[in-house]
Amino acid sequence: MTTPSDPMGHVSAAPTLPGAGAHRDEVALSVAEFYGGQAPTASPVAPALDEKLRQAYFWVANHAIISPHYDIEFDDPDAGASATYRLGDSRAEVHLPSGQSYSSYVLLPLLTFAVRGRCLLVGGPGRGKTASALLMGVLAGYPVRDVRRAMQHGHPQLTVADLFGTPLPRDLVSAERLSDVDVAWRSWLGMRVKIVDEYNRIPTRTQAALLTLLADGYVEVFDQVYETGDSAWYLTANDDAGGGTYQVVEALKDRIDVVVQALSFNNRFLGQLVARAEQRVRPEESVPAGVVFSEAEHASLHEQVRAVALPPPVRRRLEFFASQFELAERAGVQFEYRTKDTARLAGADPHLLLAADTGRDHHSDVGSQTLAGLSVRALQSLVAYAKALAYFRGRGAVGLDDLRAVLPFVLHDKLPQDPDAPALAGKDGDALRTDRISWLRGMFDATSQQYDALGLDTDDVVGELLAQFELGLDGVTAEQVRSRLAQVERVLAGWQDQRKLHGHLYDDTLVLKYLHQRYTNFLAWLRWR
Amino acid sequence: MALSRTDAVEASLRRQRAELDARLAQAVTFGADPAVLRYGLGDVMVVAERAGGIGDELDAVVAALVGQVCALGGCGVSVSSAERIAVRELVGHLGPWLRAEPTGCLAQVCHAARVLGHRPGALDAWVRRLGAAAAHTDDAAELRALGVVAAWRSGLVRLREAALLAARGLPTTPLAAALELSGDVEAVLRTNAADPWAWPEYGPRPGELRVVARTGGFTGFGGPWPVPPVVVGGDGVRWRVRAGTVERLLLWDVHGDAVLPMAAAELAATSDPAAVLGPPGRLRLAGLSAFAPWQDEVTGAVVVGRTAVLSRAGSHHLDLLRAGGAP
Numbered sequence A: 001m002t003t004p005s006d007p008m009g010h011v012s013a014a015p016t017l018p019g020a021g022a023h024r025d026e027v028a029l030s031v032a033e034f035y036g037g038q039a040p041t042a043s044p045v046a047p048a049l050d051e052k053l054r055q056a057y058f059w060v061a062n063h064a065i066i067s068p069h070y071d072i073e074f075d076d077p078d079a080g081a082s083a084t085y086r087l088g089d090s091r092a093e094v095h096l097p098s099g100q101s102y103s104s105y106v107l108l109p110l111l112t113f114a115v116r117g118r119c120l121l122v123g124g125p126g127r128g129k130t131a132s133a134l135l136m137g138v139l140a141g142y143p144v145r146d147v148r149r150a151m152q153h154g155h156p157q158l159t160v161a162d163l164f165g166t167p168l169p170r171d172l173v174s175a176e177r178l179s180d181v182d183v184a185w186r187s188w189l190g191m192r193v194k195i196v197d198e199y200n201r202i203p204t205r206t207q208a209a210l211l212t213l214l215a216d217g218y219v220e221v222f223d224q225v226y227e228t229g230d231s232a233w234y235l236t237a238n239d240d241a242g243g244g245t246y247q248v249v250e251a252l253k254d255r256i257d258v259v260v261q262a263l264s265f266n267n268r269f270l271g272q273l274v275a276r277a278e279q280r281v282r283p284e285e286s287v288p289a290g291v292v293f294s295e296a297e298h299a300s301l302h303e304q305v306r307a308v309a310l311p312p313p314v315r316r317r318l319e320f321f322a323s324q325f326e327l328a329e330r331a332g333v334q335f336e337y338r339t340k341d342t343a344r345l346a347g348a349d350p351h352l353l354l355a356a357d358t359g360r361d362h363h364s365d366v367g368s369q370t371l372a373g374l375s376v377r378a379l380q381s382l383v384a385y386a387k388a389l390a391y392f393r394g395r396g397a398v399g400l401d402d403l404r405a406v407l408p409f410v411l412h413d414k415l416p417q418d419p420d421a422p423a424l425a426g427k428d429g430d431a432l433r434t435d436r437i438s439w440l441r442g443m444f445d446a447t448s449q450q451y452d453a454l455g456l457d458t459d460d461v462v463g464e465l466l467a468q469f470e471l472g473l474d475g476v477t478a479e480q481v482r483s484r485l486a487q488v489e490r491v492l493a494g495w496q497d498q499r500k501l502h503g504h505l506y507d508d509t510l511v512l513k514y515l516h517q518r519y520t521n522f523l524a525w526l527r528w529r
Numbered sequence B: 001m002a003l004s005r006t007d008a009v010e011a012s013l014r015r016q017r018a019e020l021d022a023r024l025a026q027a028v029t030f031g032a033d034p035a036v037l038r039y040g041l042g043d044v045m046v047v048a049e050r051a052g053g054i055g056d057e058l059d060a061v062v063a064a065l066v067g068q069v070c071a072l073g074g075c076g077v078s079v080s081s082a083e084r085i086a087v088r089e090l091v092g093h094l095g096p097w098l099r100a101e102p103t104g105c106l107a108q109v110c111h112a113a114r115v116l117g118h119r120p121g122a123l124d125a126w127v128r129r130l131g132a133a134a135a136h137t138d139d140a141a142e143l144r145a146l147g148v149v150a151a152w153r154s155g156l157v158r159l160r161e162a163a164l165l166a167a168r169g170l171p172t173t174p175l176a177a178a179l180e181l182s183g184d185v186e187a188v189l190r191t192n193a194a195d196p197w198a199w200p201e202y203g204p205r206p207g208e209l210r211v212v213a214r215t216g217g218f219t220g221f222g223g224p225w226p227v228p229p230v231v232v233g234g235d236g237v238r239w240r241v242r243a244g245t246v247e248r249l250l251l252w253d254v255h256g257d258a259v260l261p262m263a264a265a266e267l268a269a270t271s272d273p274a275a276v277l278g279p280p281g282r283l284r285l286a287g288l289s290a291f292a293p294w295q296d297e298v299t300g301a302v303v304v305g306r307t308a309v310l311s312r313a314g315s316h317h318l319d320l321l322r323a324g325g326a327p
Helices: A049-064 A104-115 A129-139 A144-150 A160-164 A169-174 A204-216 A250-254 A267-279 A295-306 A312-322 A340-345 A350-355 A376-392 A400-410 A426-434 A436-454 A461-470 A478-495 A503-528 B005-015 B017-029 B034-051 B055-074 B082-089 B095-100 B102-117 B122-134 B140-153 B157-167 B172-179 B185-194
Strands: A083-087 A092-096 A118-122 A165-167 A183-185 A193-197 A218-221 A224-227 A232-237 A258-261 B209-216 B230-234 B238-243 B246-252 B257-260 B282-285 B288-291 B298-304 B307-312 B317-323
Touching: A049 A104, A049 A129, A049 A295, A049 A376, A104 A118, A104 A129, A104 A232, A104 A258, A104 A295, A104 A376, A104 A400, A118 A129, A129 A144, A129 A193, A129 A232, A144 A193, A160 A165, A160 A204, A160 A218, A183 A224, A204 A218, A204 A250, A258 A400, A295 A376, A312 A376, A312 A400, A312 A436, A312 A503, A340 A350, A376 A400, A400 A436, A426 A436, A461 A478, A461 A503, A478 A503, B005 B017, B005 B034, B005 B055, B017 B034, B017 B055, B034 B055, B034 B082, B034 B095, B055 B082, B055 B095, B055 B102, B082 B102, B082 B122, B095 B102, B095 B140, B102 B122, B102 B140, B122 B140, B122 B172, B140 B157, B140 B172, B157 B185, B157 B246, B157 B257, B172 B185, B209 B246, B209 B282, B209 B288, B230 B298, B230 B307, B246 B317, B282 B317
Parallel strands: A118 A232, A118 A258, A193 A232
Antiparallel strands: A083 A092, A165 A183, A218 A224, B209 B317, B230 B238, B238 B246, B246 B257, B282 B288, B298 B307, B307 B317
8 A cells, every 4th residue: 555645646455355355265464464565665565456456446436536326236244234225205225235335437447447348438428437438548557648649539520540540641642552551550549448439429430440440459441450459448428329429330339348327426525526626636647556557467457357267156147147038939930040139130020029929927037128139249248247346356256246246237238128018017117117227137136036946056957968968979879879869858858838938948948959969960970980 | 053853853844844735735625634634743743753863864754754644634534543543652663664664664554553453452552562672673674573573462363473473583672572571582482382372471370270261242242243152163273163153263362362254164173062071060171170160051162282262052252261281
């Protein structure tokens, strides 16, 4: 911890999360811990990167951005459940969590920094979206001036050349081939933190060029290619519904990993704003050195996050949740095509197809609340951010609470809601139609309960068959293969006419077909051999 | 005429007036209580006078002290806080350390004070012991290590291993002062390393058996246990304790105790009340026998050498039964 000579320079003392990570397993107190992480005169002990990330969070939350919101709530099992109070005619619940909780507006940009993801900051004007992105650039070690100059501002006249660079005029005149043209690339392309302000004001043609950079990490102009590498992206928009000057192309929206809403300013903190204005204090100019990440630390941070484990029980619940959304039983004839995607590609309204599926409980079936399923990209983002949150909280493996916490922000724009779904009708549904975070979180909780009710942690025959297959086919005899084929067929026969076709069952059925096909091919090969 | 220490410190403050005034003004802007800052500035005079140093060295000490006052004031620290006690009562005696790294020394001492401040009486004891030890050394690294030893002696049992290790490299005189010991300090520490409850003039006389310590308490009164705890296992310093459905790790030695929110499954369940129960109303251990100081059912007993930790059905406390050495 650096001893501040001014409060803005104050960095929270380690450990910022008592009991996190290795600390939980250590009974004895070390000298460094007793003295707050300070080593003898030689040189200070650098905190572990997860501790540094937490220190960065607390510095931003306590000193830089005035954000008293703690909307990502955790309970401490040792301290008990949170206290809940109900206010007003609508009995609005306010929770006082018993564990360390966080502000999404500060945490998610920081996790984006850790995983080098793509974060969209949305909210009304003047809510600090750009300021938040600016801070992330400074945390990456860039001078404030450089970050400000490198920020790309969306406007209707923005061209590809404005964004990426222009060819040198002399080359344009003298070149005989495209490859002879040198391009003066914009310096922001090489930065580890890239900021695009008001991305929904970029013209569509330029958005397409930005998409290549965002998605694939390279840009091409006049046959010249610039590889930009991994970086953390921060895009801002005043209206997350794609309003503004131009509609945001779906492919670009789909590349966004997480959407964070800039919550409203709490007017009880006006005094702090006034004090800053009077003292000309700018947080981005006062970032303590102790929370700035070097390039090597940033890379190491990313590696460490990727190494966080995703335990099978947590993964299974995510699989169960994700499998709820694609099935549209009446969208096709062939089993594989009974999906919402089939309906959308054919121009049909998935809502009508789902509504026609009578006999299904549309209130408990979360799949009937969406117009599409989850993409692979969305699942990858979800896993990455869950790992990042677990890492941030000092854990070596993702917990269910980590997954639950990041899920609404990652899937905010990726799981399109069916506003006409029966489950969203009525007064209770009004709030869920507008509060996507609560809607998504509620669906995850509902599927978790269904998962528990089905006992899938212990009763998962498809999981067992899949695990058996994944051991490999080396040494498996024809007789064993026939036995496995018979087992697959028995399971399907047992489901026939017995069970409603829900989303998870749809996925399991396709898995069984996959296993059957793999075994069939292997058996044919054994016979041939 | 040579400058007095007071004059030297005042001169240093005047030299740095512009910068120090700006820091104080900023601290007030960010919410520091001016009254707290005023008290703090009084401390700066006292501490800087004691700490010594001249010229640039003194300026650095004064600047670091004012910076620390601003930081603590900005954090809402009160005049009676652990940090202020440590700065006012102790830091001035740590001259060699403070002069060597003014900012680092203050930060570390304040952090240590916060850690100790959670335990009643520990901070005052630490300040007294480290202050006494500081008079016998002028080495910054030794002062730092003495701080660890004094903290363990003052009740921070989690520092036990670090303290015993640090003590090996320290000269005898300041070490004895930090431990408030006389005689063969090395022998005392060697014995204690093997037997965590062995300490001069502590515990039962040779041939005597008695309960020498008690720890715990009901959560409603500030203790760690919601229900009467049951001792399950232990190794002499670490004790595995069960309270209802949760297990906790109790660290307990002659100087202090701490209950940690973790299970200690690696400690085997060796509890055996029969091992300490004699005839009705009597306890036994290591061949000795004594009247039990209470009438209660012993729910758990773990024996390690001449020490046993007992739990009782009617108590939220754990008792430490100790047998004196052979007469």
